[in-house]
Amino acid sequence: MGTRIASISGLRGIIGDGLDPVDVTAFAASYAAEVASRSGKDAPGILVGHDARRSAEMMTAAVLAGLSASGCNAVALGPTATPTLGFLVKERGADGGIQISASHNPAEYNGLKFFRASGSVLGPDEGRAVLDRFERRAFRWAPADRLGTISQDHSLPVSHGLRILGLVDPEAVPRRRFRVVLDAGHGAGGRLAVWMLRQLGCSVRVLGGEPDGRYDHPPEPTEENLGELSAVVPALDADVGFAQDPDADRLAIVDETGRYIGEELTLALAVRRRLAQQPGPVAMNLSTSRVAEEVARGLGGEVVRTPVGEINVVEAMREHDAVIGGEGNGGVIDPRVGWVRDSFVGIALVLDLMAATGKRLSELVDELPSFAMVKAKFPAGPEPIAATLDRIAAAHPEAAADRRDGLRLDWPDAWAHVRASNTEPIVRVIAEARAADRARSLAEALGRLAGGGGPS
Structure with a gap:
C-alpha cells in the first residue's frame, strides 16, 4: 500500500509508492456513485480541476475515466485553484467537483479532494460514505450507451x-x-x-x-x-x-x-x-x-x-x-x-x-496583538490518547479545557492544543503565549505529559 492514505477527507499519497491510477479511478467512481445517489441523477455533472504537479495529467485521466465510466458528465478545467473549483461548482450548478492536489506536500505527492454541490468540501458523513464505497468497491460501471461525456474548459476563471x-x-x-x-x-x-x-x-x-x-x-x-x-x-x-x-x-x-x-x-x-x-x-x-x-x-x-x-x-x-x-x-x-x-x-x-x-x-x-507560537510533535506514549488527554487536563485544573478535538487548554496569557496525529504515532502540540519562553516551556511540558519525552 506504500504511502497511500485513504480517508474521509479524500485520497493522498506518493506517485508510484502507493498512489496509482487504479485506485484513483476507483475513488473517483466511488465519489460518482455517492453523488448520483444523493442527487437522484443518473448522469450528474462534475467539475475536475488540478494543481500543477507533473503527475496532474495522469491523475486527471484516471479521474475522468472513473467519472465517465460511472455515467457522469465531467468538465476538465485544467490547472485550477482549489477555491476557484469550489466557486465554479456552485456558480455553474454542478452536482460536485474533484480537485486533484496534494496541497502543500512535496512534488511527488498527489491526491483527491471532493466537493459538495454547494461548493464546500465534503462533510465527515459524506466523506465516510465515499470511503466506504471505495473500500467495498460499491460503485457502478455504466454500459456503453450511458457513458458520461468529457469536455474541456481551460479558460481563465475570471x-x-x-x-x-x-x-x-x-x-x-x-x-x-x-x-x-x-x-x-x-x-x-x-x-x-x-x-x-x-x-x-x-x-x-x-x-x-x-x-x-x-x-x-x-x-x-x-x-x-x-x-x-x-x-x-x-x-x-x-x-x-x-x-x-x-x-x-x-x-x-x-x-x-x-x-x-x-x-x-x-x-x-x-x-x-x-x-x-x-x-x-x-x-x-x-x-x-x-x-x-x-x-x-x-x-x-x-x-x-x-x-x-x-x-x-x-x-x-x-x-x-x-x-x-x-x-x-x-x-x-x-x-x-x-x-x-x-x-x-x-x-x-x-x-x-x-x-x-x-x-x-x-x-x-x-499594530496587531503580539503572541509567540510554538508547534511541536512528540512520540506518542503507550496509553490510549483519551487517557493521556485526561491526565494532561487533570494536571492543569486552572485552565479552561475544550475536548471537542483533542484537548485545548486556555489561560489568560496563553493556550495550548494537544492532538493525536491521524497518520503517525505522534502527538502534536501547539502552544501560544505573549512571551516566547512561556510558549516553548508550555509546549515542552505538555509533550512530556503526553508520554513522549523530547520533541521528535
Whole structure:
C-alpha cells in the first residue's frame, strides 16, 4: 500500500509508492456513485480541476475515466485553484467537483479532494460514505450507451476574480498603485492572481508563475521556503509580497521590509478589514492564533471556535451567520465568495486594508496583538490518547479545557492544543503565549505529559 492514505477527507499519497491510477479511478467512481445517489441523477455533472504537479495529467485521466465510466458528465478545467473549483461548482450548478492536489506536500505527492454541490468540501458523513464505497468497491460501471461525456474548459476563471474584486474599494486600491511581488510557487493560482492584481492597478513581479509544478523551493509557504520572496520584495521597493501554496487555498505574506509575516497573521489582517466593512461573527478552529481572536473581539465580533478541519469552520460559519472565517494556515473563507479557504480573498482584503488605512503593511502588522507560537510533535506514549488527554487536563485544573478535538487548554496569557496525529504515532502540540519562553516551556511540558519525552 506504500504511502497511500485513504480517508474521509479524500485520497493522498506518493506517485508510484502507493498512489496509482487504479485506485484513483476507483475513488473517483466511488465519489460518482455517492453523488448520483444523493442527487437522484443518473448522469450528474462534475467539475475536475488540478494543481500543477507533473503527475496532474495522469491523475486527471484516471479521474475522468472513473467519472465517465460511472455515467457522469465531467468538465476538465485544467490547472485550477482549489477555491476557484469550489466557486465554479456552485456558480455553474454542478452536482460536485474533484480537485486533484496534494496541497502543500512535496512534488511527488498527489491526491483527491471532493466537493459538495454547494461548493464546500465534503462533510465527515459524506466523506465516510465515499470511503466506504471505495473500500467495498460499491460503485457502478455504466454500459456503453450511458457513458458520461468529457469536455474541456481551460479558460481563465475570471468570474471568481470578479467576485473577489467586488469585495474591495474600487477606487482606493487602484489609487495606491501597489507594487506587489507574487510567489505563485509554479502552482495553479498564479494566472488568476496576476489578472486580479492588475485589475486592481498593481504592478506585479511574479516568481514561479508558470503552472508546471517545477518547484523552485519546497511548496509549503513557510519562512524557510520563502527566502527569495523576502529578498526580492525590498530589493524592488515593493509594498508587499504574497505567496500561495500549489492549490492556492493558503496565503503567506511578506511585508515591505522583507519580513516574513507568515500565514497565522493572514487571517488576522483579513478579519480586521472585513469587520470594518461589516460587523458580525467570526469562525476559526481551535488551533488558530489568538491574534485573530483578539482582533475580532476588539472590533465587536463574536468568535466561534471549531474543531480542526475546513468543513468544521464552514459549518460553524453557516450556523452563526459569520461574515468571515478561516484557519491559521493562511486560509481565509469569505461567504460572499464561497465556502473554501481562498488565497485570492486574502490578497484582496489585505490590499484593501492597506488602502483604507493608508498605512504600510509593516505598520499594520505591528499594530496587531503580539503572541509567540510554538508547534511541536512528540512520540506518542503507550496509553490510549483519551487517557493521556485526561491526565494532561487533570494536571492543569486552572485552565479552561475544550475536548471537542483533542484537548485545548486556555489561560489568560496563553493556550495550548494537544492532538493525536491521524497518520503517525505522534502527538502534536501547539502552544501560544505573549512571551516566547512561556510558549516553548508550555509546549515542552505538555509533550512530556503526553508520554513522549523530547520533541521528535
